[in-house]
Amino acid sequence: MSLSVPAPLVMMRGIEKSFVGAKANSDIDLDLRRGEVHTLLGENGAGKSTLMNILSGLYTPDDGSIFIEGEERKFRTPRDAISAGIGMVHQHFMLVPTQTVWENVALGLEDQPFSLDKNSIIAKVRDIQERYGIHVDPHAYVWQLSIGEQQRVAIIKTLYRKADILILDEPTSVLTPQETKALFQTIRQIRQEKHGVIFISHKLDEVIDISDRITILRKGRKVATIPVQNASKESLAEMMVGRRVVFQIGKTLQNPGKVVLKAKDLVVRGGRGIVCVDKFSLELRQREILGLAGVSGNGQEELCDALAGIRQIDDGAIVVDGVELQGKPSREFQKKGVSYIPADRIGTGLVTGMNIRENIALRKYWRKEFTRFRFFVHWENIAGRTGQLVERYSVVNPGLGFPARMLSGGNLQKLMLARELADDPRVVLAVQPSWGLDVSATLFVRETLLEQRDRGSGVLLVSDDLEEILSLSDRIAVIHKGKLMGIVEDPDSASEEQLGLMMAGTSLAEFLPDDVPPGHVPVRAVP
Amino acid sequence: MKYRIVFRKRFRTGMIFEGVLPVLSVLAALFLAGVALMFFGVSPLEAYRAMFRGALGSWYGFSEVLVKTIPLVISGVAVGFAFRMKIWNIGAEGQIYMGALATAAAVRFLQSSSQFSMLLAMAVAAVIAGGFWGCIAGVLKARWNVNEVITTLMLNYVAIHLAEYFIYGPWRDPSSLGFPMTPPFPPSARLPQFLDTRVHLGIVAAIVLVLIFRLVIRWTRWGFEIRAVGENPKAAEYAGIRYGRNVVMVMFVSGAIAGLAGMTEIAGLQGRLQPGMSPGYGYTAIIIAWLARLNPWGIIIVSFFMGVLLVGGETIQVIMRLPLASVQVIQGCILFSVLAFEFFRNYRVLLVRKERN
Ligand SMILES: Nc1ncnc2c1ncn2[C@@H]1O[C@H](COP(=O)(O)OP(=O)(O)O)[C@@H](O)[C@H]1O
Numbered sequence: 033m034s035l036s037v038p039a040p041l042v043m044m045r046g047i048e049k050s051f052v053g054a055k056a057n058s059d060i061d062l063d064l065r066r067g068e069v070h071t072l073l074g075e076n077g078a079g080k081s082t083l084m085n086i087l088s089g090l091y092t093p094d095d096g097s098i099f100i101e102g103e104e105r106k107f108r109t110p111r112d113a114i115s116a117g118i119g120m121v122h123q124h125f126m127l128v129p130t131q132t133v134w135e136n137v138a139l140g141l142e143d144q145p146f147s148l149d150k151n152s153i154i155a156k157v158r159d160i161q162e163r164y165g166i167h168v169d170p171h172a173y174v175w176q177l178s179i180g181e182q183q184r185v186a187i188i189k190t191l192y193r194k195a196d197i198l199i200l201d202e203p204t205s206v207l208t209p210q211e212t213k214a215l216f217q218t219i220r221q222i223r224q225e226k227h228g229v230i231f232i233s234h235k236l237d238e239v240i241d242i243s244d245r246i247t248i249l250r251k252g253r254k255v256a257t258i259p260v261q262n263a264s265k266e267s268l269a270e271m272m273v274g275r276r277v278v279f280q281i282g283k284t285l286q287n288p289g290k291v292v293l294k295a296k297d298l299v300v301r302g303g304r305g306i307v308c309v310d311k312f313s314l315e316l317r318q319r320e321i322l323g324l325a326g327v328s329g330n331g332q333e334e335l336c337d338a339l340a341g342i343r344q345i346d347d348g349a350i351v352v353d354g355v356e357l358q359g360k361p362s363r364e365f366q367k368k369g370v371s372y373i374p375a376d377r378i379g380t381g382l383v384t385g386m387n388i389r390e391n392i393a394l395r396k397y398w399r400k401e402f403t404r405f406r407f408f409v410h411w412e413n414i415a416g417r418t419g420q421l422v423e424r425y426s427v428v429n430p431g432l433g434f435p436a437r438m439l440s441g442g443n444l445q446k447l448m449l450a451r452e453l454a455d456d457p458r459v460v461l462a463v464q465p466s467w468g469l470d471v472s473a474t475l476f477v478r479e480t481l482l483e484q485r486d487r488g489s490g491v492l493l494v495s496d497d498l499e500e501i502l503s504l505s506d507r508i509a510v511i512h513k514g515k516l517m518g519i520v521e522d523p524d525s526a527s528e529e530q531l532g533l534m535m536a537g538t539s540l541a542e543f544l545p546d547d548v549p550p551g552h553v554p555v556r557a558v559p
Numbered sequence: 560m561k562y563r564i565v566f567r568k569r570f571r572t573g574m575i576f577e578g579v580l581p582v583l584s585v586l587a588a589l590f591l592a593g594v595a596l597m598f599f600g601v602s603p604l605e606a607y608r609a610m611f612r613g614a615l616g617s618w619y620g621f622s623e624v625l626v627k628t629i630p631l632v633i634s635g636v637a638v639g640f641a642f643r644m645k646i647w648n649i650g651a652e653g654q655i656y657m658g659a660l661a662t663a664a665a666v667r668f669l670q671s672s673s674q675f676s677m678l679l680a681m682a683v684a685a686v687i688a689g690g691f692w693g694c695i696a697g698v699l700k701a702r703w704n705v706n707e708v709i710t711t712l713m714l715n716y717v718a719i720h721l722a723e724y725f726i727y728g729p730w731r732d733p734s735s736l737g738f739p740m741t742p743p744f745p746p747s748a749r750l751p752q753f754l755d756t757r758v759h760l761g762i763v764a765a766i767v768l769v770l771i772f773r774l775v776i777r778w779t780r781w782g783f784e785i786r787a788v789g790e791n792p793k794a795a796e797y798a799g800i801r802y803g804r805n806v807v808m809v810m811f812v813s814g815a816i817a818g819l820a821g822m823t824e825i826a827g828l829q830g831r832l833q834p835g836m837s838p839g840y841g842y843t844a845i846i847i848a849w850l851a852r853l854n855p856w857g858i859i860i861v862s863f864f865m866g867v868l869l870v871g872g873e874t875i876q877v878i879m880r881l882p883l884a885s886v887q888v889i890q891g892c893i894l895f896s897v898l899a900f901e902f903f904r905n906y907r908v909l910l911v912r913k914e915r916n
């Protein structure tokens with residue numbers, strides 16, 4: 033045996049995995065070296081999670097082999113993988129909310145004695161925290177923690193099990209920019225200690241920031257593995273999507289008109305009766321996109337549900353075009369021209385078991401032009417309208433009579449945009465409109481929203497993607513724990529830093545110099 | 560080499576598959592029931608042949624099958640209507656009894672010699688009573704989110720015992736020699752029967768109801784709302800469809816239709832109210848709606864099949880001296896295998912070779 037080149041920490045060769053109807057991985061090779069951060073980059077559905085679930089023993093591959101430090105291994109269960117030093121923090125990681133941090137860390141340990149040695153566990157947890165700079169109170173209950181903090185617990189959990197190979201599946205999708213920075217600090221520390229890290233993301237900037245090498249997947253196949261020095265945002269995007277991508281979208285300045293939607297001191301409770309939106313006020317004007325930034329789960333969805341009339345409010349007022357609507361049924365909101373693109377396309381926005389016509393009808397069937405003999409749906413008119421809309425919004429579909437579940441994610445979202453935007457609504461509530469879409473569909477959604485603004489609608493854009501907020505918004509509001517942290521009137525003057533801090537709970541007033549009264553509006557010149 | 564069984568979730572089910580599955584599940588049921596029949600000590604093949612001959616071997620048998628099909632179709636529509644909204648009305652049986660009770664009340668208190676106005680009054684009474692009975696569960700569900708499976712089921716017992724109270728008590732026919740039954744209805748309160756058979760006008764009601772069911776579900780705004788709620792309640796709420804109001808209305812209509820089944824059954828067939836006027840039609844309707852996949856035409860076909868089973872079952876009771884329970888065993892087998900096959904609709908079963916480690 034030659035001694036010169038040590039075997040890589042992980043070597044995956046010819047990995048194949050099919051699901052019913054989908055080939056998730058085909059013939060994928062991947063190497064991870066010691067002291068390396070290796071990024072898996074790819075659009076949604078490219079097969080990143082599948083490949084890592086194979087490495088962590090959750091799935092068995094249909095074909096291919098895995099070598100850990102040169103030795104072939106077959107993982108039949110996650111336990112096998114853990115004992116080989118592999119630790120994975122899943123996209124949707126699970127902790128027990130009613131238990132404390134240290135209890136969660138101890139949960140499911142291999143050689144567990146009858147009673148847990150609390151002190152030694154906590155000492156070890158603190159040691160890990162010290163070493164990798166992960167801050168979270170071991171005695172806190174998980175339900176008290178933010179998603180970002182919970183993620184830290186999940187990471188501690190894998191490090192506690194002496195993970196030598198750490199897999200992080202889209203960890204930054206739930207983090208503020210500051211939390212992302214802290215996470216990257218931790219990742220660099222882990223790299224320092226000569227472990228290996230596999231990092232999954234589709235955000236190009238951070239990929240270039242943290243990676244040593246990048247492997248690009250597209251439609252279940254490996255496109256290339258390149259060192260970060262050879263990578264640019266453009267080249268990565270091109271490899272990821274398979275064609276050239278233009279990042280710039282043409283946004284012109286608009287002269288906002290009068291206020292179309294006004295929310296005053298809204299108080300809204302969430303599913304468990306907890307106050308999710310707390311004295312929230314906001315004004316949305318014609319011809320503007322008001323970005324609402326915030327880490328998801330801070331009351332954005334409850335707020336929009338309330339603004340669309342779907343969720344009862346405890347207190348406050350909602351005024352659309354000068355008419356108070358609070359307490360009215362949501363149909364009244366629709367009649368006043370409030371459109372709503374909810375975050376949960378499949379669960380809320382569309383009925384995937386119904387056909388495309390019926391999905392267009394879903395929030396329009398009650399209108400006069402779609403009603404016949406008072407009680408009947410005018411399906412011919414709906415079919416005609418659907419035909420136009422599908423064309424205008426280029427919804428690729430097998431036929432209008434087919435169930436919506438046969439559409440791809442991007443086309444589902446286009447279908448919803450078609451329904452919600454086609455009649456030039458006064459107000460558009462768009463929650464995470466490009467979440468989970470591929471690059472071209474994302475672009476389509478963003479351009480469509482801008483176009484809608486130019487046609488005169490007021491658009492409230494809720495997103496946890498700061499890049500999206502910054503590139504589309506005319507003004508930016510920030511929400512944290514249901515409270516308005518402030519409204520930044522000029523997005524060009526806002527730094528990601530500042531927005532990030534606001535998303536973490538610092539109010540705008542704390543950034544302003546003392547002599548400027550809070551709420552002061554720097555007027556923007558319009559050419 | 561070892562094999563193990565793996566279950567995979569299905570993403571799509573083909574149309575052929577959708578059609579073949581109910582047939583397969585019935586075949587499996589007949590097989591299961593055949594095993595049970597062997598325990599009763601008879602040859603299943605012979606029993607099935609006797610059933611078939613009894614039910615479809617003569618005009619009389621065929622007409623009797625139709626007689627049984629009528630209440631099954633009507634209550635199948637009743638149940639299927641609620642199921643379309645994923646409201647599990649298990650209470651058709653009780654609603655049938657309430658309809659029958661109200662029918663008997665109408666006959667008792669509104670004597671009229673005009674057959675038309677008499678029958679109309681009876682039908683209205685039955686619809687209101689059955690609808691009211693369904694409504695109770697609907698309101699409880701809409702207001703306090705009380706599980707309708709439990710309330711409708713409980714209300715069945717209440718309805719049946721309520722009917723029995725009147726039959727055994729104040730409404731008992733003094734000239735019935737002590738048998739528990741109301742006095743026979745006057746001719747003006749009877750639905751006409753056809754061609755020397757017991758097939759009565761209820762068959763028209765059944766067909767019309769199936770057509771209306773199809774019309775409402777497919778073409779009306781309300782039907783669209785019902786389907787939307789059934790497919791995805793959250794999306795329906797998002798669409799501005801009011802859940803509570805629809806629950807109450809659907810339960811009313813469902814109960815009303817079942818009530819009508821009670822009316823046609825006693826006005827068309829039995830001519831009086833007596834205990835056991837429905838031998839579980841309301842429960843069989845659940846199997847029917849399920850097997851028919853809530854499809855209107857399917858409800859007719861499956862009801863007819865169940866009618867064959869019931870008439871055939873009576874035949875083998877007589878010919879082969881089998882206990883009454885034997886037909887119920889067959890029905891139970893069908894429900895069981897329908898539920899079992901539902902699993903196959905959602906999952907593929909694969910045999911996978913185990914790798915040696
Ligand atoms: N458990 C599963 N069952 C069926 N299909 C799956 C499953 N997991 C993933 N897939 C499919 O495999 C493909 C790759 O998915 P995934 O690995 O999750 O992609 P990524 O993580 O890159 O977004 C997708 O088409 C997805 O629908």
Ligand SMILES: [Mg+2]
Binds near residue numbers: 077081082123201
């Ligand atoms: Mg993934």
